[in-house]
Amino acid sequence: MIMLNIKEILKRKGKTKYWLVKNLETGYQAVDAMMNNKTSGIRFKTIEKLCKVLDCTPNDLFKIK
Numbered sequence: 001m002i003m004l005n006i007k008e009i010l011k012r013k014g015k016t017k018y019w020l021v022k023n024l025e026t027g028y029q030a031v032d033a034m035m036n037n038k039t040s041g042i043r044f045k046t047i048e049k050l051c052k053v054l055d056c057t058p059n060d061l062f063k064i065k
Contacts, residue, residue: 003037005063009054023053 010020021031033039034046047058054060 001065003063003065004034004039004042005061006035006050006054009056009060013054020053024049 006020010016017028017031017035021028024031034042047061050061051057
């Protein structure tokens with residue numbers, strides 16, 4: 001199973017979910033679903049925004065469990 005690694009990245013950077021919502025300019029529910037791996041898909045545009053905001057690569061965003 002491929003999972004998003006957003007919680008770990010935020011923790012490592014000392015940032016919060018609310019910070020991410022504000023900087024992604026998206027809704028709280030969408031970010032919450034991504035952080036809790038409750039989403040069935042993610043757009044390339046969203047991956048790109050996450051990488052820019054979190055200053056990471058797509059490889060950092062995903063993990064295989």
